[in-house]
Amino acid sequence: MRDVNELVSTVFSGLSPLVVQDVADEGERIRVRARTPDGSVACPGCGAQTTRVHGYHERSVADVPVDARRVLVVVRVRRLVCPTRGCRQTFREQLPGVLERYQRRTPRLTCQIGAVVRELAGRAGTRALSVLAMRLSRHTALRILLRLPLPQPPVPRLLGVDDFAFHRAAWPGSCSPGPAI
Ligand SMILES: [Zn+2]
Known part of the structure; x- marks a missing residue:
């Protein structure tokens, strides 16, 4: 039998940037409690690294289903204080790829x-x-x-003069002005 933590990290490998603390079976939903790692984070204002915690808050996001059940991830996120004199701002740590701003x-x-x-x-x-x-x-x-995102239109391999004129007429804003004649 493998270690339970190892099993959790296998099942929730997409959440690997987080520290999974608890997995609760709530019937038709699985609730995962997690937190961000303790490491330092760069201040978005001045770039200084900091681990000084100002406070915590929770964010809840839905994740891909497991065992044909919905998954809710409740993440404790830190608000950190910048150590730089004159900056001193507080900021929430970001976890791109796992927690996107304003997304549920x-x-x-x-x-x-x-x-x-x-x-x-x-x-x-x-x-x-x-x-x-x-x-x-x-x-x-x-x-x-x-x-x-919209699918990219196929790019013609050869552009004739007429094609160029057509595209310029259709989307004048997307073309740079041509050379003065
Ligand atoms: Zn700063």
């Missing part, structure tokens, strides 16, 4: 939801997501869909 889902969950709603818009998408233990309203599905 981890980026990888948003990515998976995006893949579904891109193929199945409207009710079909939300029905498919509920089977996959990703609960989502149609409004949220639409918002996620609209935030998705």
Whole structure:
């Protein structure tokens, strides 16, 4: 039998930047309690490293399902104090890739939801997501869909003079001005 901590880190490997403290079975949902590591963080104002804690707060984000059940991650995040005289600002530590600012889902969950709603818009998408233990309203599905980057148009291998003129006419703002004639 492997160590329980090792099993937790295997199942929740996407949360590896965090320290997982507890995993609770809440029936149809799994609640993971985690915190950020104790290491130093650079001040966004002056770049000085600091571990001085000003306070803590909690953030809750939904993560990709485990065992066909929803996963809620409750993370204790630090507010740190910059040690630089004259800067002294406090700031919340950021965890890009796991906790994005103002988002209630981890980026990888948003990515998976995006893949579904891109193929199945409207009710079909939300029905498919509920089977996959990703609960989502149609409004949220639409918002996620609209935030998705648009597919890049294919770039023609050879551009003729007419093509160039057409593109300039269509999107004048996206082209740099040509040489003066
Ligand atoms: Zn600073």
